[in-house]
Amino acid sequence: GFQALAAQGAPAVAAIHEFLDKNLDLAFGGEAAESAGAASLCAGLLDTLGQIGGPEALALSRQVLQNTADPLEIALLARNLEEAAPGQYTQEAVDAAREALSALTQNQVTNVDPAPLFQVLQTYGGAAVAEDLAKAAPEWNYYAPIALADLPSGQGIPALIALAQDPAGLQTGNNKFALQMLAQVASNYPDAAAALVELAARNQITDVAWRSIAGGLGGDQYQFARQFP
Numbered sequence: 001g002f003q004a005l006a007a008q009g010a011p012a013v014a015a016i017h018e019f020l021d022k023n024l025d026l027a028f029g030g031e032a033a034e035s036a037g038a039a040s041l042c043a044g045l046l047d048t049l050g051q052i053g054g055p056e057a058l059a060l061s062r063q064v065l066q067n068t069a070d071p072l073e074i075a076l077l078a079r080n081l082e083e084a085a086p087g088q089y090t091q092e093a094v095d096a097a098r099e100a101l102s103a104l105t106q107n108q109v110t111n112v113d114p115a116p117l118f119q120v121l122q123t124y125g126g127a128a129v130a131e132d133l134a135k136a137a138p139e140w141n142y143y144a145p146i147a148l149a150d151l152p153s154g155q156g157i158p159a160l161i162a163l164a165q166d167p168a169g170l171q172t173g174n175n176k177f178a179l180q181m182l183a184q185v186a187s188n189y190p191d192a193a194a195a196l197v198e199l200a201a202r203n204q205i206t207d208v209a210w211r212s213i214a215g216g217l218g219g220d221q222y223q224f225a226r227q228f229p
Helices: 002-007 011-019 031-036 041-052 054-067 071-084 090-107 113-122 126-138 143-149 157-165 167-172 176-185 191-201 208-219
Strands: none
Touching: 002 011, 002 041, 011 041, 011 054, 011 157, 041 054, 041 071, 041 126, 041 157, 054 071, 054 090, 071 113, 090 113, 090 126, 090 143, 113 126, 113 143, 126 143, 126 157, 143 157, 143 176, 157 167, 157 191
16 A cells, blocks of 8 residues: 555645544554554655655655654654755754653653664764763663764764763663673774773772673674664
């Protein structure tokens, strides 16, 4: 159905708009999602908008981006807009991801996977989002360090070092994954390696954390399972 809709081109945008305005969705499970090529009806329609392209599809994509808080939808729309007009709507996508992540963190919602939001920030945010990711770390202490470690040109390394060196985390062991991500990128960023050496010299690395660091230095790699953007 999505392929047939995309084949109609611009005339299909009005129908997609009409449905999206109803605030309805249908989640596809398992085999149905694989067959449809989308996790839900709305996700499939947003992907179809990207395939259709053109000013009408672009305008609708921007409108939905401004109104949705769904992580997957924001990631799909960010990708579509970037492909259609590189760099032109990047800040809009980053702002949408920031707002949605802040809302999820404050409300401590447990039934929504925010991974796509972290990927949008990681892919398009640059150094400007390092502080946002660091603030999200107490709630999302796997996703935030992964995103910080993978910001382009090492822009997230200072914030990742601060997470790893946080005194509270050192006492509770909550900084273990931040240490592992520092170890994972230590061969590329001297500052990350120096931070690990400094902590070791102070004898501030627990036995459990040492095992994580060894994994990172030994080649274990953590990244997002699905690369939405």
